[in-house]
Amino acid sequence: MLEDNGDSEIWTGKLSKEEMNMKNYLIRLNQYADSWTKLNKVAIFFRKEYQMLNVIADIGKIVSGNSQSDLLEFLIPEATKQRYIVGIDFDLAKKSLVFDLLAEGGENGLSKQKLQEYLFVASEKGNRPQFSPTSSNLGYLVSQTLPNLADFLPEDSELKKLLQKARDRFFMEVQEESGKKSAFVLNEKFIPDASSHFAKKPENLKDAIADYAKELAKLIEEKTTAPAKETIYTICVNGEPVAGHPDYQRFLWRQNSESAFAGGFSGTCSVCGTKTEVTQDTTRFAMKFYMTDKVSFASHFDSSNYYKAVTACKSCYQNIIIAEKWIDQHLRTRLGGFEVYVMPQTIWGEMEAIRLFRYLQAITREFNEVKNIASLREAESNIKERAEHMGVFEQNAFIWNFLFFRKSQSAFKVLTLIKDVPPSRIMEITKRTHETDDSRKKLEIPDNISFDLDQIYRLIPLRKRGADLQEYKKILQLYACIFNGLPVQKKQLYHFYKQLACVHHFESYALYQIQKSNNPDYALMADTLKWNLFLLFLQKLNLIEGESTMNTNEFDDYFPDGVKEAFAELGYNAAQQGLALLGYVIGVIAYAQYKEGLENKPVLEKINYQGMSEEKIVRLFNDAFEKIRQYRKNKTVSYAERWLALAKKLYETGAHKELTADERVFYLLSGYSMNLLRSKPPAGTAETEETEPMEEELA
Numbered sequence: 001m002l003e004d005n006g007d008s009e010i011w012t013g014k015l016s017k018e019e020m021n022m023k024n025y026l027i028r029l030n031q032y033a034d035s036w037t038k039l040n041k042v043a044i045f046f047r048k049e050y051q052m053l054n055v056i057a058d059i060g061k062i063v064s065g066n067s068q069s070d071l072l073e074f075l076i077p078e079a080t081k082q083r084y085i086v087g088i089d090f091d092l093a094k095k096s097l098v099f100d101l102l103a104e105g106g107e108n109g110l111s112k113q114k115l116q117e118y119l120f121v122a123s124e125k126g127n128r129p130q131f132s133p134t135s136s137n138l139g140y141l142v143s144q145t146l147p148n149l150a151d152f153l154p155e156d157s158e159l160k161k162l163l164q165k166a167r168d169r170f171f172m173e174v175q176e177e178s179g180k181k182s183a184f185v186l187n188e189k190f191i192p193d194a195s196s197h198f199a200k201k202p203e204n205l206k207d208a209i210a211d212y213a214k215e216l217a218k219l220i221e222e223k224t225t226a227p228a229k230e231t232i233y234t235i236c237v238n239g240e241p242v243a244g245h246p247d248y249q250r251f252l253w254r255q256n257s258e259s260a261f262a263g264g265f266s267g268t269c270s271v272c273g274t275k276t277e278v279t280q281d282t283t284r285f286a287m288k289f290y291m292t293d294k295v296s297f298a299s300h301f302d303s304s305n306y307y308k309a310v311t312a313c314k315s316c317y318q319n320i321i322i323a324e325k326w327i328d329q330h331l332r333t334r335l336g337g338f339e340v341y342v343m344p345q346t347i348w349g350e351m352e353a354i355r356l357f358r359y360l361q362a363i364t365r366e367f368n369e370v371k372n373i374a375s376l377r378e379a380e381s382n383i384k385e386r387a388e389h390m391g392v393f394e395q396n397a398f399i400w401n402f403l404f405f406r407k408s409q410s411a412f413k414v415l416t417l418i419k420d421v422p423p424s425r426i427m428e429i430t431k432r433t434h435e436t437d438d439s440r441k442k443l444e445i446p447d448n449i450s451f452d453l454d455q456i457y458r459l460i461p462l463r464k465r466g467a468d469l470q471e472y473k474k475i476l477q478l479y480a481c482i483f484n485g486l487p488v489q490k491k492q493l494y495h496f497y498k499q500l501a502c503v504h505h506f507e508s509y510a511l512y513q514i515q516k517s518n519n520p521d522y523a524l525m526a527d528t529l530k531w532n533l534f535l536l537f538l539q540k541l542n543l544i545e546g547e548s549t550m551n552t553n554e555f556d557d558y559f560p561d562g563v564k565e566a567f568a569e570l571g572y573n574a575a576q577q578g579l580a581l582l583g584y585v586i587g588v589i590a591y592a593q594y595k596e597g598l599e600n601k602p603v604l605e606k607i608n609y610q611g612m613s614e615e616k617i618v619r620l621f622n623d624a625f626e627k628i629r630q631y632r633k634n635k636t637v638s639y640a641e642r643w644l645a646l647a648k649k650l651y652e653t654g655a656h657k658e659l660t661a662d663e664r665v666f667y668l669l670s671g672y673s674m675n676l677l678r679s680k681p682p683a684g685t686a687e688t689e690e691t692e693p694m695e696e697e698l699a
Contacts, residue, residue, distance in 0.1 A: 053271050055345045057316045060323030062357055074322045075121045078329050080109045084226035089236040090166040097190040101224045118234045119243040133235040133242035139213035141233050142186040159247035162237045176205040257318050269313040278311040286324045333364050336457025342367050344398035370430050373437055373452035416476045421483045432540040436533050439569050449526045451533035460496045461503050461512040488543045494662035497531050505609045525673035532570050558646045562677050576667045578651025583671025585624050585640045592631040611661030621648055
C-alpha cells in the first residue's frame, strides 16, 4: 500500500490558476482555428461565386455580340404554351372597357415575334410591385399593374398621364376588412355582362382579387373564344397597347439596366475587376450565390457593407441580366429529378469567343443525349449526327459547369455547383455509358432495363417529406464524383441499394420519390439489374475498385445458363458469385411456389432486406436445400441442387467474411434478379423441357 509522505500534491478536482490559464488559452486557440477554417471556407465559397458571375457575364457578352442595345430582346422568351393574346382596352373617351383578340399563334404557341411586339416579360419576383402590361396573370392586370406603372413612370411621361386617367376612371380603391391592406381594383361597373361582384371590404384581399380574376377570365373566354389557360392578356388605352408605347419601353430598359445604379458609387467590379462606377443592387439578378438580406452575411455585421459581397459595373450588370435570361431559355435542362443549368466557360481569346455562340446553342441538346441512353443509341445510328455530337465535345474551347438548383416564384436556391468539367471528361462518360450498354446487350438484358445518368435519380431513394439538402446530397455528390472523376465509397452504394430494396419489398413508395409499381417484385428485379449496370459503369470510370474474379472453368458446366457469363461480365469474385448463385436458386424456388399457387412466394420471406448477417446466410443455404427437396418434382428445381452446392463452395472458398450485411443483400438479390434472364433451358436439360421465362409471370 502506498503512503503519502506529504510531498505529493493531492488533486482536488479543481484546476490551478496556471492550468486554468492554459485551458482558456487552448480553448481560444481552438476557437481561432475554427474561425480561420470557417473564414477559409467562406473565402473559397465567394471565390467560386465570383468565378460563376464571371462565367455568366461572359455568356451574356457572347450571345449579345458584345452589344447591349437589344437588351429587351433577351427579356422575351423564345416561345410560350399560350396561343392567344387578348387586349383589355380602356377607352377613355367612351368610358368603356373592351376585350379584343389581338393575336393568335399556332399549335406550338405564340412566336417570339408576337411576344416581342407586346413585350411579354417575366413577372416581378416575390412580393415586388407588378408593372408589366402584358401578363398571363389576369389578377395583376385587374389590380396593381396599371396603378403601379402610372406611379413608376417619370413625371414628364405622356403615357403616365394616360394611365393616371385610366386609373382614376376605371379603378376603385378597396380596403381589406382588417384595414391593414388596400389596393386598386378594376371597377366592376365597367365590365360588360359582369356576373360577379367585388366585395367592398373583403376578408382577404389577395384571395378576393384572385377569385375576381377567375370570373373575369371566364367572361373574356366567352366573348373572345380564347381559353383562359392558353391566353396572355395585355393592357391597351384608347386602342393602343401600352407595351408598344416608347415611354414604357424606355422604362423597361431602365429597370433592367440603369435603375440599379441610382445608388451607385466608385469601386471595383467583382466580375471584371475594373475600377469604375459600380452597384451593390443585385435584386434583379435571378441566380444568386450570396446573401444580401441577412446582416450576418455582411462585413462586420453592418448592412451598409453588403457591397463587399458583390458589386458590378454597368457593362457586367447588363451582361449578367442578358445571360440569365438566355441561360434559362437555352441552357436549362434536367438531370434525373434535378433542374440544371449547363454553363460553359470559354478559354479562348475574345476574338475567337464569338465562334462559341453556335456551340452554346448546341450544348444543351448534346448534353441531353449524353445523359439518356435512348438518345445516345439514336445518335449512334446516324454517323453524321454522331460526328456532330462528338464535335461539340472535342472543342477544347471551354470547360463545363453544372449548376443544380431549385426555383420557386420568389427564391432561387443553389443545390450544388459542379465546376470545371473538361470536354474530355464528357467524352469519357459517353464512352463508358456506351460500353455499359454493350454489356447489357451481351447479357441479353431487355432494353427497358438499361442504365444512364438519368437513371441514378431513380435508383437511390430520397424522402419526400422534409426533404432537404442532406437528402439531395445522396445523389448530387454522386454526380459530382462522376463528372470530376472522384472515387466513390462502395459501401455507401450498397447501403443506398438496400434502401431501394426495402422500398420495393415493403411497398413504401409514398415516402420516397421512387415511382409506385403495380408489381413490386418485378420492379425490384429490374432495378437490381440496373444497379449492377450502375456499378459496372462506375468501375469502367475507375471510380470504384473492381473485384478479383475467380477462375472457375472447372465448374462451368454446373452454372445455370447465362449466369456464368453475367458473373464474368459484372466482375463478381468467388464469394459474390456464391451469394448470387444462392439468390438465383431462391428465385427458381420462388417460381416453383408461384406455379403451385403460392403467389406471395414464401421463400422470399427468408431474406432480410434490411441486412443479412453471416449466420442468416448459413441458415438460408440450409432452408434452400430443404425447399429443393420439397419441390424436387419441378424439373427446373431438380437442377437447383447442383447450383446450390456450387454456390456454397464458391461462398465458403471466397472472402465471404469481408462482406458487409448490405453487400450480402445486394448480391443475393442480384442472383435472384438474374432469373429475369432465364429464357433458355437450364444447362443439361432437353430443349423441349418447359422452362418459361420468369418475366412472363412477373411483368
